Amino acid sequence: MSSTDSSPLYAAREPIFPRRVNGSFRTFKWVIMAVTLGIYYLTPWIRWDRGPELPDQAVLVDLAGRRFFFFWIEIWPHEFYFVAGLLIMAGLGLFLFTSALGRVWCGYTCPQTVWTDLFILTERWIEGDRNARVRLWKQKWDARKWRLRISKWIVWLLIGLATGGAWVFYFTDAPTLAVDLVTLNAHPVAYTTMAILTFTTVLFGGFAREQVCIYMCPWPRIQAAMMDEDTITIAYREWRGEPRGKGKRRRELAEQAEAVSYAAGAKHGGTSPKVPMPGMPSGVGGPIPAKEGYGDCIDCNACVNVCPMGIDIRDGQQMACITCGLCIDACNDVMDKIGKPRGLIGYMALTDELREREGQEPKPVIKHILRPRTILYTTLWSLVGIGLVVALFMRSDIDVTVAPVRNPLYVTLSDGSIRNAYDVRLLNKHGEERPFRVSVTGDPAVRIQVEGTPYETVTVPADETRLQRVYVIAPPGSDPAQGGLTDIRFWVEDLINGDRAYKDSTFSGVGQ
Amino acid sequence: MSAEEKKDETTGVGTTGHEWDGIEEWNNPLPRWWVYTFYATVIWGIIYTILFPAWPMVTRATAGMLGFSTRGQVMADIAAFEDKHAGLREELAVADLNTLNENPDLQNFAVQMGSSVFRNNCSQCHGSGAAGVQASGYPNLLDDDWLWGGTIDDIAYTVTNGVRNEQSPDTHWSEMPAFGADEILSGEEIAQVVQYVRQISGQEHDAELASAGAVLFADQCSSCHMEDGTGDPALGAPDLTDAIWLYGGDVATLTETVTYARFGVMPAWSEEFRKGAGLSQTEINAVAAYVHQLGGGE
Numbered sequence: 001m002s003s004t005d006s007s008p009l010y011a012a013r014e015p016i017f018p019r020r021v022n023g024s025f026r027t028f029k030w031v032i033m034a035v036t037l038g039i040y041y042l043t044p045w046i047r048w049d050r051g052p053e054l055p056d057q058a059v060l061v062d063l064a065g066r067r068f069f070f071f072w073i074e075i076w077p078h079e080f081y082f083v084a085g086l087l088i089m090a091g092l093g094l095f096l097f098t099s100a101l102g103r104v105w106c107g108y109t110c111p112q113t114v115w116t117d118l119f120i121l122t123e124r125w126i127e128g129d130r131n132a133r134v135r136l137w138k139q140k141w142d143a144r145k146w147r148l149r150i151s152k153w154i155v156w157l158l159i160g161l162a163t164g165g166a167w168v169f170y171f172t173d174a175p176t177l178a179v180d181l182v183t184l185n186a187h188p189v190a191y192t193t194m195a196i197l198t199f200t201t202v203l204f205g206g207f208a209r210e211q212v213c214i215y216m217c218p219w220p221r222i223q224a225a226m227m228d229e230d231t232i233t234i235a236y237r238e239w240r241g242e243p244r245g246k247g248k249r250r251r252e253l254a255e256q257a258e259a260v261s262y263a264a265g266a267k268h269g270g271t272s273p274k275v276p277m278p279g280m281p282s283g284v285g286g287p288i289p290a291k292e293g294y295g296d297c298i299d300c301n302a303c304v305n306v307c308p309m310g311i312d313i314r315d316g317q318q319m320a321c322i323t324c325g326l327c328i329d330a331c332n333d334v335m336d337k338i339g340k341p342r343g344l345i346g347y348m349a350l351t352d353e354l355r356e357r358e359g360q361e362p363k364p365v366i367k368h369i370l371r372p373r374t375i376l377y378t379t380l381w382s383l384v385g386i387g388l389v390v391a392l393f394m395r396s397d398i399d400v401t402v403a404p405v406r407n408p409l410y411v412t413l414s415d416g417s418i419r420n421a422y423d424v425r426l427l428n429k430h431g432e433e434r435p436f437r438v439s440v441t442g443d444p445a446v447r448i449q450v451e452g453t454p455y456e457t458v459t460v461p462a463d464e465t466r467l468q469r470v471y472v473i474a475p476p477g478s479d480p481a482q483g484g485l486t487d488i489r490f491w492v493e494d495l496i497n498g499d500r501a502y503k504d505s506t507f508s509g510v511g512q
Numbered sequence: 513m514s515a516e517e518k519k520d521e522t523t524g525v526g527t528t529g530h531e532w533d534g535i536e537e538w539n540n541p542l543p544r545w546w547v548y549t550f551y552a553t554v555i556w557g558i559i560y561t562i563l564f565p566a567w568p569m570v571t572r573a574t575a576g577m578l579g580f581s582t583r584g585q586v587m588a589d590i591a592a593f594e595d596k597h598a599g600l601r602e603e604l605a606v607a608d609l610n611t612l613n614e615n616p617d618l619q620n621f622a623v624q625m626g627s628s629v630f631r632n633n634c635s636q637c638h639g640s641g642a643a644g645v646q647a648s649g650y651p652n653l654l655d656d657d658w659l660w661g662g663t664i665d666d667i668a669y670t671v672t673n674g675v676r677n678e679q680s681p682d683t684h685w686s687e688m689p690a691f692g693a694d695e696i697l698s699g700e701e702i703a704q705v706v707q708y709v710r711q712i713s714g715q716e717h718d719a720e721l722a723s724a725g726a727v728l729f730a731d732q733c734s735s736c737h738m739e740d741g742t743g744d745p746a747l748g749a750p751d752l753t754d755a756i757w758l759y760g761g762d763v764a765t766l767t768e769t770v771t772y773a774r775f776g777v778m779p780a781w782s783e784e785f786r787k788g789a790g791l792s793q794t795e796i797n798a799v800a801a802y803v804h805q806l807g808g809g810e
Contacts, residue, residue, distance in 0.1 A: 008541045009547075010541050010547045011541040011543065215543055215546060407641030408639075408643035408654070411643065411655050412755055413655055413656050414655065414657045414751065414755055415754065416714070416755035419654075419655075421807060451805060476755065
């Protein structure tokens with residue numbers, strides 16, 4: 001094991017100072033950041049009128065009341081399968097997007113990416129762009145450095161506080177809680193949650209950043225397994241860029257290469273030794289066509305300098321690449337300046353890089369995306385989605401569950417009647433109390449009696465479940481009384497709008 | 513393993529030299545913060561075991577400096593619960609049970625509490641479902657037939673004073689003669705009375721014996737069970753005409769009942785009579801409210 005002796009067991013994080021970049025992907029990311037952060041921070045403040053008995057917050061997770069409100073939808077605990085269904089859809093959606101477009105989730109919409117982007121933005125505002133930040137990092141801790149660092153940390157803390165603050169607003173009435181938080185009247189849980197989330201936001205967005213993606217997040221591993229040769233992802237056109245070089249030497253070599261190429265081209269048909277494509281199995285890569293002198297890559301490191309993960313895309317596919325697209329913007333900018341075509345770095349399927357090497361046309365994008373795998377994911381995703389939507393519209397605003405009381409199975413009354421008891425739960429999802437009439441069908445002989453009242457109507461409070469003991473009585477000598485089990489059906493009718501719901505149960509006679 | 517350091521060709525990352533079917537183990541260094549996090553968890557673990565119960569000792573685990581225990585937490589929760597309901601408990605102790613249903617909060621509290629009191633104290637005889645045990649003469653509390661009355665006040669009185677229980681001066685007391693054992697009636701006469709009781713309760717019977725039994729019944733039984741056999745809750749005399757039997761309505765059981773009589777007993781549950789093991793007035797009212805709403809309350 002002598003080989004391990006020379007390797008360090010652990011290493012310090014290499015600081016990364018992403019440079020500012022402009023371009024279509026950067027603009028796209030700004031838009032996504034504005035939309036996602038906007039949704040996150042503003043959603044708790046949207047109001048939605050549900051009547052006087054229910055909260056008027058559009059999106060509210062009411063843990064104490066065990067309700068989830070989402071605009072016109074209200075989810076009760078027993079309907080948690082909606083959440084499970086949404087999670088399944090989220091999983092399948094991630095599979096679909098990853099197999100088609102690589103790690104787009106990581107690059108554009110993952111909260112870690114969005115918040116890190118925001119933290120890098122504020123860092124740049126306060127400390128300057130890449131070069132200024134590198135200088136600041138290297139210099140001694142003087143008054144200016146302290147001032148910049150402390151103001152940056154304060155801004156980060158405020159962002160973290162807003163993040164944690166917005167989170168707790170999802171769990172209780174936001175305007176009330178906002179006042180309570182300021183006047184120090186809020187529940188300790190709110191402050192604790194905010195403190196924890198403030199801390200983790202600053203830690204992950206400000207300090208840990210790419211470490212979260214590389215070392216803490218399981219998704220890079222899983223997503224790597226989702227990608228295949230047709231997945232469109234960010235890659236470097238090695239055949240076009242290599243061999244890279246810059247400056248005076250580039251010009252000198254270009255002149256030499258012209259002469260060499262002239263000779264080689266006459267002899268071998270203009271090919272260079274076979275070079276493996278990084279990230280693809282060895283032997284897959286075709287030979288890089290010989291070219292006169294250097295490739296298009298001028299080795300300016302613009303793609304490396306803008307990378308928030310601190311990697312070099314020219315090394316090929318790698319786990320740390322979140323495919324944020326900023327290297328594309330940076331490289332296109334450089335290509336424009338040196339008068340070369342754009343797209344030295346760009347979105348492509350890795351097999352297309354090989355095709356281009358051979359001088360073939362790349363496969364059309366639509367053929368990459370439409371393949372059995374993505375079609376299967378889309379189908380599954382849609383089926384779950386349709387199922388959920390159908391379930392959402394099928395469910396009624398009232399419901400009933402019936403649990404027969406089995407201890408004892410039946411009671412003999414003084415007139416010889418046989419009585420069964422049932423625990424009936426009446427669900428009223430309306431925002432006001434409703435009168436429900438309970439009835440039973442299945443055998444004409446049986447009648448119903450509601451505990452504690454001579455009537456068959458009970459009032460169920462708004463947005464609640466009422467547990468009601470209900471008796472079903474079969475007269476002496478009747479079939480249900482003498483027989484074994486008789487199938488019966490409980491009906492509940494909302495007397496306001498006539499909605500009905502039922503639940504099947506059985507009546508136990510003495511004959512079993 | 514070779515002495516020189518191996519490197520992965522494509523990435524230049526060192527490998528440990530371990531290789532399985534061409535898959536090599538890379539030797540990337542761990543991030544330093546990861547190592548520090550590990551140290552931090554070790555320190556956290558040490559502090560935690562000092563502050564909280566942790567290390568198993570001979571008789572019990574170390575208590576921890578903070579004095580925390582899950583049992584203590586439960587006791588605190590119970591105390592908080594009791595505090596929260598202290599008002600309702602006091603209210604229930606002096607409540608007029610007949611108007612309990614006008615106060616849904618109090619009634620709900622009483623029924624919930626009564627359910628627990630019932631399971632702890634009454635279910636041993638009456639069963640957890642309150643259906644009683646006919647073979648032993650423990651009455652079914654779910655039906656609409658009551659030996660000593662089924663209003664909520666009646667139930668509370670019975671619970672307080674018991675049945676045939678000398679600890680309470682106000683206990684329910686009735687004494688049916690042992691007609692056979694004390695030789696008041698002959699075996700033949702008992703058979704006649706039994707057939708008459710089966711007649712008035714609507715069961716199969718021998719009409720001839722029953723008509724003779726009717727005379728004996730009017731003589732011997734009607735003073736308590738009433739002339740029509742419907743009984744009297746004030747005397748604890750059961751209704752003999754209905755479909756409900758405390759011990760059973762078949763010939764053998766009825767014959768045994770008439771011959772030897774039955775003397776079911778029930779404890780007087782009031783604290784006054786059962787020092788240290790009785791029920792408080794709150795608990796008596798609660799269990800009365802619970803039993804009253806089981807389906808037979810009058």
